Amino acid sequence: MAKLVISSEVSEALKKGAPVVALESTIISHGMPYPQNFEMALAVEEVVRNQGAVPATIAVIGGEFCVGLSSAQIEDLAKKGHATSKVSRRDLSIVAARKQDGATTVASTMIIADMAGIKIFATGGIGGVHRGAETTMDISADLEELAQTDVAVVCAGAKSILDIGLTLEYLETKGVPVLGYQTADFPAFYTRTSGHKVDAQMANATEAAEILISKWGAGLKGGVVIANPVPPEFSLPASEMEKTIAKALEEMKVANIKGKESTPYLLKKVKELTAGKSLDTNIQLVLNNAMLAADIAVEFAKLQKK
Ligand code: PSU
Ligand code: MN
Numbered sequence: 001m002a003k004l005v006i007s008s009e010v011s012e013a014l015k016k017g018a019p020v021v022a023l024e025s026t027i028i029s030h031g032m033p034y035p036q037n038f039e040m041a042l043a044v045e046e047v048v049r050n051q052g053a054v055p056a057t058i059a060v061i062g063g064e065f066c067v068g069l070s071s072a073q074i075e076d077l078a079k080k081g082h083a084t085s086k087v088s089r090r091d092l093s094i095v096a097a098r099k100q101d102g103a104t105t106v107a108s109t110m111i112i113a114d115m116a117g118i119k120i121f122a123t124g125g126i127g128g129v130h131r132g133a134e135t136t137m138d139i140s141a142d143l144e145e146l147a148q149t150d151v152a153v154v155c156a157g158a159k160s161i162l163d164i165g166l167t168l169e170y171l172e173t174k175g176v177p178v179l180g181y182q183t184a185d186f187p188a189f190y191t192r193t194s195g196h197k198v199d200a201q202m203a204n205a206t207e208a209a210e211i212l213i214s215k216w217g218a219g220l221k222g223g224v225v226i227a228n229p230v231p232p233e234f235s236l237p238a239s240e241m242e243k244t245i246a247k248a249l250e251e252m253k254v255a256n257i258k259g260k261e262s263t264p265y266l267l268k269k270v271k272e273l274t275a276g277k278s279l280d281t282n283i284q285l286v287l288n289n290a291m292l293a294a295d296i297a298v299e300f301a302k303l304q305k306k
Pocket of ligand 2: 138140259262
């Protein structure tokens with residue numbers, strides 16, 4: 001059986017009921033290039049600490065499910081990039097049995113966070129229903145995980161490499177609440193709006209924490225999406241991003257990229273096509289999400305103690 005290894009800092013925080021924020025590792029290995037990915041991962045942990053919570057970066061190392069990585073372990077993942085395999089729910093048992101390393105996606109990070117007892121998780125963007133899914137059936141396992149695992153995911157919405165409308169329909173079918181932080185519109189990662197509505201707008205972190213307590217307190221299984229728009233000063237023009245994404249999708253088709261390679265390929269193409277501008281936006285929105293996730297974790301811990 002795969003072993004769950006929780007760092008002493010994270011395990012002490014969990015024992016005390018102190019706020020903890022889970023962080024994923026695919027964003028490090030497959031979402032950004034080195035060294036920006038390493039700098040981002042350390043900065044995100046610092047932001048979480050500054051807000052009074054404990055960061056828990058999650059990955060599979062030597063087949064063990066690790067919660068709370070050291071900087072050396074994070075640097076190793078950052079340097080190896082795509083050489084470490086991207087691990088979602090279906091891959092977990094394989095890397096664990098073979099004692100391999102794996103970078104965890106939103107889905108597998110949720111699974112391991114839940115095993116450790118962490119309820120709040122910050123990332124950049126969630127996976128979703130891909131454009132053209134009616135023929136490819138490419139729907140991220142992140143959505144199924146949100147349907148069944150009790151972890152709240154703070155994100156900047158979903159990238160428009162996805163079909164955002166269908167992604168929201170899928171979440172509705174699966175009973176996953178989609179909350180907007182100080183927004184009525186579901187954000188589209190690089191841009192603050194998508195034209196699609198969230199289910200409820202949150203004025204502050206306390207309101208979000210109250211909904212989590214209400215959901216899980218009622219025994220309603222599954223996750224919650226908390227969508228936090230990119231800060232206005234870092235958002236990119238929607239029309240420009242639409243053209244870039246269309247081009248990236250076209251190139252992906254020509255290169256015949258499919259399955260788990262799709263998302264990392266598109267992220268890399270978008271970065272190339274925007275001459276790195278998208279990378280800067282990506283880093284800033286992750287930091288922004290980490291800050292909100294930590295605030296929600298602090299409020300959640302207070303409410304749980306009541
Ligand atoms: N979207 C991003 N950046 C990312 C990912 C998605 O903007 O790094 C990663 C996350 O780890 C997410 C995964 O869980 O891609 C989804 O991959 P797939 O579509 O293959 O399920
Ligand atoms: Mn997929």
